[in-house]
Amino acid sequence: MGTTIGEVSRAESCIVADTKWTIVRMIPESSFVSPSTKQPLTKTPDGSALLGGPGERYPLIEGIPQLLVHSGQAQASGESQAYYRDRASEYDRGIEALFAMLLANEEQTRGEMFAELEVRPDSRVLEIGCGTCRDTIHLLDMPIDVFAGDLSLEMLLTGRDRLRRAGKDTSRLRLFCADVMHLPFADGFFDAVYHFGGLNLFPDHRKALEEITRVVKPNGRVVVGDEGIAPWLANSQFANILQNSNPLFRHRAPLDCLPVAARQVACRWILSGSFYLISFVKGEGEPRLDLDVEFPGRRGGSHRTRYFGKLEGVSPELRGRVLDAAAAEGLSVTAWLEKTLGRATRNVARDGAGD
Numbered sequence: 001m002g003t004t005i006g007e008v009s010r011a012e013s014c015i016v017a018d019t020k021w022t023i024v025r026m027i028p029e030s031s032f033v034s035p036s037t038k039q040p041l042t043k044t045p046d047g048s049a050l051l052g053g054p055g056e057r058y059p060l061i062e063g064i065p066q067l068l069v070h071s072g073q074a075q076a077s078g079e080s081q082a083y084y085r086d087r088a089s090e091y092d093r094g095i096e097a098l099f100a101m102l103l104a105n106e107e108q109t110r111g112e113m114f115a116e117l118e119v120r121p122d123s124r125v126l127e128i129g130c131g132t133c134r135d136t137i138h139l140l141d142m143p144i145d146v147f148a149g150d151l152s153l154e155m156l157l158t159g160r161d162r163l164r165r166a167g168k169d170t171s172r173l174r175l176f177c178a179d180v181m182h183l184p185f186a187d188g189f190f191d192a193v194y195h196f197g198g199l200n201l202f203p204d205h206r207k208a209l210e211e212i213t214r215v216v217k218p219n220g221r222v223v224v225g226d227e228g229i230a231p232w233l234a235n236s237q238f239a240n241i242l243q244n245s246n247p248l249f250r251h252r253a254p255l256d257c258l259p260v261a262a263r264q265v266a267c268r269w270i271l272s273g274s275f276y277l278i279s280f281v282k283g284e285g286e287p288r289l290d291l292d293v294e295f296p297g298r299r300g301g302s303h304r305t306r307y308f309g310k311l312e313g314v315s316p317e318l319r320g321r322v323l324d325a326a327a328a329e330g331l332s333v334t335a336w337l338e339k340t341l342g343r344a345t346r347n348v349a350r351d352g353a354g355d
């Protein structure tokens with residue numbers, strides 16, 4: 001029988017880890033920017049910290065940059081930080097139990113989730129809220145650059161141990177500590193962003209999704225998911241049982257919190273309908289419309305005239321006469337008003353307003 005990962009001695013695993021970790025540092029620190037000002041960071045000569053503007057110093061702890069802002073918003077995420085700090089060691093057992101209870105194969109499920117990222121070779125992918133790297137370990141099997149970040153250093157350290165024990169090639173991985181509300185990356189830095197499992201407890205869903213979308217390139221993909229019973233199962237015993245043990249299953253897919261720039265939005269429910277998974281492509285601003293297509297029919301006009309060309313109201317009697325006059329001339333109401341009011345205003349301009 002071969003040596004199992006669990007039997008690798010501490011010394012052996014450290015040698016593997018150190019070799020890998022030297023390579024990890026090949027993804028440069030210059031990839032990061034200040035989480036508050038978004039200005040570039042520089043490394044201190046001794047390599048112990050990254051420096052931003054005045055008073056901005058982000059230490060590296062065990063080689064992992066701590067890119068957390070010290071503001072009120074960071075405080076809002078503080079509760080999550082404390083929660084996961086205390087539970088990092090038992091987290092993995094909880095996840096294994098969860099997948100077992102849901103009769104699901106974890107590796108297969110996770111593979112199906114991040115397949116929605118549609119990454120290409122050499123894509124640069126952000127995984128935020130990576131926890132103990134249960135997705136990261138599979139993302140590393142693809143020929144892509146992975147930035148895996150979490151609010152909790154303890155979760156990241158547990159995750160790094162997992163990668164080391166598995167002997168993963170981490171040359172294209174960069175771990176970092178950051179808050180999803182203040183990501184330490186320039187706009188459009190990533191081809192795709194992935195998050196699973198923490199969204200329900202992010203302090204502000206709308207702002208978190210906005211920040212995630214900010215760091216994706218135009219046309220890049222975002223995939224996010226968390227606990228949330230599918231609407232058609234809301235009153236099932238399945239839902240009641242899950243919610244009885246974990247109130248997080250009461251959450252609903254936060255589709256109303258997606259940014260207006262979201263395009264090709266898809267939401268599906270995975271793990272027997274107990275978790276939502278939302279994916280979308282980053283567009284630009286609001287969806288576009290052709291405002292000048294004419295509506296057929298009696299009222300006529302276009303979105304431009306109906307929305308941007310509104311005038312004050314008139315008496316119901318005059319309105320009736322306008323409708324009759326338009327019908328008598330075989331014109332839509334809009335076309336009749338354009339013609340008649342256009343003529344009237346030209347006459348006023350020609351003859352003088354007071355005449």
Ligand SMILES: C[S@@+](CC[C@H](N)C(=O)[O-])C[C@H]1O[C@@H](n2cnc3c(N)ncnc32)[C@H](O)[C@@H]1O
Nearest residue numbers: 077080084129130131151152179180196197198
């Ligand atoms: C339930 S775990 C999911 C971990 C991992 N994605 C998985 O699927 O196993 C949620 C993770 O989100 C992280 N998290 C919570 N709030 C966060 C925030 N504001 N910014 C970044 N990460 C956060 C937690 O520290 C935790 O590791």
